[in-house]
Amino acid sequence: MSQHEHHDMHDMAMTGRELTRNAVSATLHCLTGCAIGEVLGMVIGTALGMSDGSTIALAVVLAFFFGYALTVRPVMRAGLPLAGAIKVALxxxxxxxxxxxxxxxxxxxxxxxxxxxxxxxxxxWGSLAFALAVAFVVTVPVNRWLIGRGKGHAVVHEYH
Structure with missing residues (x-):
């Protein structure tokens, strides 16, 4: 059995606690990138006196950038070229x-x-921390659902 087939079988067989653990791990990964971008965007937007909409737009763009970057880098280290790593991250x-x-x-x-x-x-700072905590709680079931179907962060496991 190839390593790829082993990972496919492992992901398909994943249920219950293991699936939830993987979803929490994937969500923590996502939270890291989102928090970096969100905090940076909020700090820049607030410091520059930008409107709420502009500040949020900047924070969202940076959250996606850092979120994807945290996936692209290790996937490239695993040997995938940049274009392929970007597709995996997306x-x-x-x-x-x-x-x-x-x-x-x-x-x-x-x-x-x-x-x-x-x-x-x-x-x-309290509102930002609270908002990220709520977002984490809401996103765990989304990642659990995706991983349970071999999608989302399950795609990255092939490159670890």
């Missing part, structure tokens, strides 16, 4: 990052004053 991370960003920014927009709070404000 397949593995798009729905997860999208879910996380929609939830994260929706939560931020519902916290009164969060978007207007300054960088030195507990309200700013």
């Amino acid at each position: 397949a593995a991370d798009t729905l997860s990052i999208l879910t996380m960003e929609i939830v994260d920014n929706a939560v931020l927009l519902t916290v009164p004053g969060a978007m207007e709070a300054g960088l030195g404000s507990f309200l700013f």
Whole structure:
């Protein structure tokens, strides 16, 4: 049995706790990239006095960039060229990052004053941390569903 076939069988047989563990791991990976981009975008947008919409747009673009980058780099180290690594990252991370960003920014927009709070404000940082935590909780089942079907982060496992 080839290594690829072994991974396919392993992913198909994954259920219950193992599937949930893998979904949590994939979501933590996604959260890392999203948090880097989200925090950087919010800090830049807030520091420059950008509008809420512009700040969120910048944060989302950076979240996708860093989220994909955290997948592309190890996949390239495994021997895939850049174009192939980008395709893997798009397949593995798009729905997860999208879910996380929609939830994260929706939560931020519902916290009164969060978007207007300054960088030195507990309200700013607390709201951002809370929004990312809620996004993580909502995204775990999405990743669990994807991995259970051999999609999402299951695509990356071939290159580890």
